[in-house]
Amino acid sequence: MSLNTESKLEKILKAGHLAVTSECGPPRGTSLDKIEEKANLIKDCVDAINVTDNQTSVTRMCSLAACIKIKLMGLEPVLQMVTRDRNRIAMQSDILGAAAFGVNNMLCLSGDHQSFGDCATGQNVHDLDSMQLVQTVRHMRDEGKFLGGGDIAGPPKIFVGAAANPFADPFEVRVPRLAKKIAAGAEFIQTQCIYNVEKFEKWLEIARDRGLTEKVFILAGVTPMKSAGMARYMKNRVPGMDVPDEIVKRLSDTPKEKQADEGIKICIETMQRLKEVKGVAGFHVMAIEWEEKVPELVEGAGLYPRPEVD
Amino acid sequence: MIRSITRRKPDEELDRLLEHQNRVFIFGCGTCTTLTNTGGAEQVQAMQEYLASKGKLVTGSTVLPVACDNLTHEGLRAFSGQINQASALVIMSCAFGVQNIASQLQKMVIPALDTLFIGKETGVGQFNEVCTQCGTCVLGETGGICPVTACHKGLINGPCGGTNNGKCEIDKNKDCAWTLIYNRLAEIGQLDLMKRFQPPRNHQGEPSPGKILLEG
Numbered sequence: 001m002s003l004n005t006e007s008k009l010e011k012i013l014k015a016g017h018l019a020v021t022s023e024c025g026p027p028r029g030t031s032l033d034k035i036e037e038k039a040n041l042i043k044d045c046v047d048a049i050n051v052t053d054n055q056t057s058v059t060r061m062c063s064l065a066a067c068i069k070i071k072l073m074g075l076e077p078v079l080q081m082v083t084r085d086r087n088r089i090a091m092q093s094d095i096l097g098a099a100a101f102g103v104n105n106m107l108c109l110s111g112d113h114q115s116f117g118d119c120a121t122g123q124n125v126h127d128l129d130s131m132q133l134v135q136t137v138r139h140m141r142d143e144g145k146f147l148g149g150g151d152i153a154g155p156p157k158i159f160v161g162a163a164a165n166p167f168a169d170p171f172e173v174r175v176p177r178l179a180k181k182i183a184a185g186a187e188f189i190q191t192q193c194i195y196n197v198e199k200f201e202k203w204l205e206i207a208r209d210r211g212l213t214e215k216v217f218i219l220a221g222v223t224p225m226k227s228a229g230m231a232r233y234m235k236n237r238v239p240g241m242d243v244p245d246e247i248v249k250r251l252s253d254t255p256k257e258k259q260a261d262e263g264i265k266i267c268i269e270t271m272q273r274l275k276e277v278k279g280v281a282g283f284h285v286m287a288i289e290w291e292e293k294v295p296e297l298v299e300g301a302g303l304y305p306r307p308e309v310d
Numbered sequence: 311m312i313r314s315i316t317r318r319k320p321d322e323e324l325d326r327l328l329e330h331q332n333r334v335f336i337f338g339c340g341t342c343t344t345l346t347n348t349g350g351a352e353q354v355q356a357m358q359e360y361l362a363s364k365g366k367l368v369t370g371s372t373v374l375p376v377a378c379d380n381l382t383h384e385g386l387r388a389f390s391g392q393i394n395q396a397s398a399l400v401i402m403s404c405a406f407g408v409q410n411i412a413s414q415l416q417k418m419v420i421p422a423l424d425t426l427f428i429g430k431e432t433g434v435g436q437f438n439e440v441c442t443q444c445g446t447c448v449l450g451e452t453g454g455i456c457p458v459t460a461c462h463k464g465l466i467n468g469p470c471g472g473t474n475n476g477k478c479e480i481d482k483n484k485d486c487a488w489t490l491i492y493n494r495l496a497e498i499g500q501l502d503l504m505k506r507f508q509p510p511r512n513h514q515g516e517p518s519p520g521k522i523l524l525e526g
Contacts, residue, residue, distance in 0.1 A: 084463070088510060110470050113462055113480045124463060131467040132510050147510065165471030170492055176505060177468050184507055192471055239472040239479030 057117025445515025
């Protein structure tokens with residue numbers, strides 16, 4: 001087994017285990033306590049913790065600072081970096097800073113449009129796109145060079161991930177786009193939340209037929225629904241999200257006080273089904289502001305305890 | 311034909327800009343802002359009434375044929391008497407015209423419009439931005455549809471994950487650029503172009519402010 005980095009996530013995936021990651025959203029303030037609290041809720045049932053980067057374009061504590069906090073707790077952070085807010089100088093600089101503190105993983109994203117957030121009139125950057133960011137990290141790591149060609153003293157040893165949304169249209173471009181991200185250097189993929197399991201399986205089948213699942217580790221993204229209202233919101237209001245009518249109906253038919261439990265149940269069923277699907281290398285559990293439920297989900301899916309690696 | 315597309319500034323902003331200006335002369339433009347109903351004869355007349363209602367003395371007005379053109383100085387000369395009586399010029403052309411007029415008269419200029427984009431009229435009363443003049447054209451690999459302009463994130467390596475039934479996630483009135491590109495490339499049998507990795511763009515094809523001096 002040849003490892004490219006010190007990443008625990010890389011070790012677990014390359015050892016053939018189903019990996020489990022989850023995420024923490026940094027606070028809208030300066031207190032690290034919130035990060036510590038969230039990380040402590042999930043630390044025993046995940047291999048790595050993604051830290052979101054000003055998600056939905058709402059200004060928060062920077063992902064890098066929160067990642068460092070998680071690292072100092074002895075845990076394994078995944079630095080999410082969006083191309084919306086920084087140019088190529090700032091991104092390369094932050095990559096060095098992350099690696100300097102032993103942040104071994106990155107997820108490269110373009111990021112939600114700023115119009116969704118609290119600075120809707122701000123300028124987005126997108127000097128690089130997510131695909132170019134993937135290539136940049138790999139170039140810095142593997143060639144030991146900056147984009148400008150200069151040598152890096154101590155290249156950043158970072159395990160590089162990207163996102164994929166099998167549900168956005170046109171469907172036909174979604175596997176080729178995955179292939180392009182892999183060619184750019186993506187080593188792991190975390191997908192959009194999966195509710196339409198058939199469609200995800202169809203996407204994965206095409207990827208598998210093209211040999212892509214041999215080249216990249218695909219972590220299936222799941223998010224438990226808290227209520228029928230949330231399901232309807234995700235279905236109707238969140239672009240690129242595919243929530244089948246059966247899911248909405250199943251939650252609506254459940255008494256209000258039982259809907260959260262039902263949402264957890266659906267999520268566990270999804271993971272149990274996908275665990276058996278060839279090409280699924282693990283799960284990315286996004287329990288949005290519901291981190292305390294992650295252990296129950298991971299255990300319910302039969303993914304606890306987590307494997308030990310050196 | 312391409313046009314400079316403008317929108318009238320909100321009254322509050324105009325009021326603020328004109329706070330200490332009591333005598334004004336108004337310019338319209340007979341070209342782009344006439345076409346977009348933002349600075350033609352009718353809008354100049356309406357502006358005159360609006361400013362009068364705010365207690366301003368309008369010393370005169372004219373609709374210049376082409377406010378950005380070099381010949382504009384002739385129009386300015388023809389109205390020099392009324393212009394001289396004004397302390398400020400309210401200009402209902404695009405910013406090209408505003409700067410052209412400002413460079414020729416020692417007067418305070420107040421743009422009444424915001425210049426939004428250089429656009430193409432694609433239907434009656436409909437204008438679309440199709441080129442941002444980025445300096446490094448990618449149209450040869452995108453089926454003649456510009457993702458730098460038409461994608462809200464300017465992505466050049468394919469669509470983001472927010473495509474929503476062929477529309478952009480941030481505006482359901484705007485098509486997803488990459489859905490258009492995909493369909494076009496499929497039509498002309500060139501889908502392989504989408505597989506090509508586009509390296510980081512050169513954002514300094516012509517460093518802003520652009521300036522070209524033809525040689526020879």
